[in-house]
Amino acid sequence: MSIELTILIVVIVALIFDFTNGFHDAANAMATSVATGAFKPKVAVLLAAIMNLIGACLATEVAKTISGGLVADSLITAKTVFAALVGAILWNLLTWLFGMPSSSSHAVFGALIGAVLVEAGMAGVNFSVVISKILLPALIAPLVAGVASYLATKISYRGAHSATKAVKKRYRTAQRVSSLMVALAHGTADGQKTMGIIMLVLIVGTTQLQEISPGVTMWWHAEPGAAPHLWVILLAGIAIALGTYSGGWRIMRTMGKGMADIEPPQGFAVETSAMAAILASSHFGFGLSTTHVVSGAVMGTGLARTPDEVRWGTAGRMLSAWLLTLPAAGIIAAAAAWLVHLGDGGFITAIVFLVVSAVVIKIVSSHNHVSSENVNDSHEVKVLAKAAVSSQTARLPNPLLPPLTDKLTAHPMESNVLRLTRLKAPKQRSVPKVKVKTNPGGETDGN
């Protein structure tokens, strides 16, 4: 297989990974906004797509290494990257099928480890970096964001005496702003990841071509350390934006409704905490996964109202998905790397395996299709069995909620009306005494 064809295939697969990254992580920015009604579903993903595209185009320097020291860079070839991308894509699709938020970055890292283990054995992997750059951040991210979100939620609910129109509008606006910022942050971080992968493949290809035909340069020629080509930036940005726009509704449902039922002040607390964690971590050089951060923040805000609000079963399944990400993506990538090692036939087999697996996953997902129209209808994502509709699994009303007035006739759990309740019971007001005059005939006059 010629170098150009190999590079073309790997670049296309990298863009497909970028697409899956987009729909996998769309929920990070927009799930809470969709769940609370701050944005309509289609508007949410459109805006998130635009912000992701802008963010990707703003990224001025790609990562120096795509592995961050995880594996020996000299071992990373175009075929290693291809195998890693196959592992990451299939893991992204599998977790999407089950509606499980998981880190796309960790999927790439795990897949790279798997591919390099086949290439060079244990010597090619720096396991201390696995702990410091993957496991420790994965543990810290949800905790930090959860605590911040918990505190922000408690403070938000103490803020108003009553749910006036202006207060409701303000929380919705704040939630919209913070969601858009999370989408922008995601674009700058994850857009440059795929750009780095594509540039690496172009650099490796250029080196190989120079060895075969010295002095020959192609239009995709790239030197080590060079800034990404404009077409690389645009394609990576468009791929992630299109992926975001496609919605990833299964994960959107889990993130927005699967762990806890949330209201606009909670959505605001979640996105603000996530934004703070993302900005702080990127500036202190300690990368945290957006997925882990937002998931932890959702659990924190659920805990802040009552512990019963958090669906621990879903949280447990999500934690399992996080723990499985590295080994699972690694195993799939290792299988792909083994196939690629067999030669061109193995390379083509790996491509066919990827395409067939993706089609099968898509067909299975159609059993319980989740879309923009029904994303808020349930908190469950089922693969084969039918998901329960929200009203069937409605919880008992919060005892701190005021009773329904004549104006509010819908069930509390189905209402989009914001209820701001104090976390302690309101003071009992004394009822004014009514003097009752008794007429001489024994009749009372209640004036």
Add this chain to the structure above:
Amino acid sequence: MEIKWMELLSVVIVTIIAAVAIASLLSLANWARTAPEGADGVELSVSTGRKVLEWVAIGLTALVVLFGLWLLIPYFPKPWKF
């Protein structure tokens, strides 16, 4: 194995302070916006002081958001590191 504990601690502290600060500012603005109730349950009008407090809190929240955008966008210069 190199773990940057100080950076990790900085992330934890800054995240919590930033989230609490923004939530507090918005909460303060909302508290200033909503009028207290009188003895008979009728809402009183919002005083001028509360209105000023509301807009100061909103202004500070907006400044924090703009600061976040400045941190986020790589083109803007960052003369100092935290």
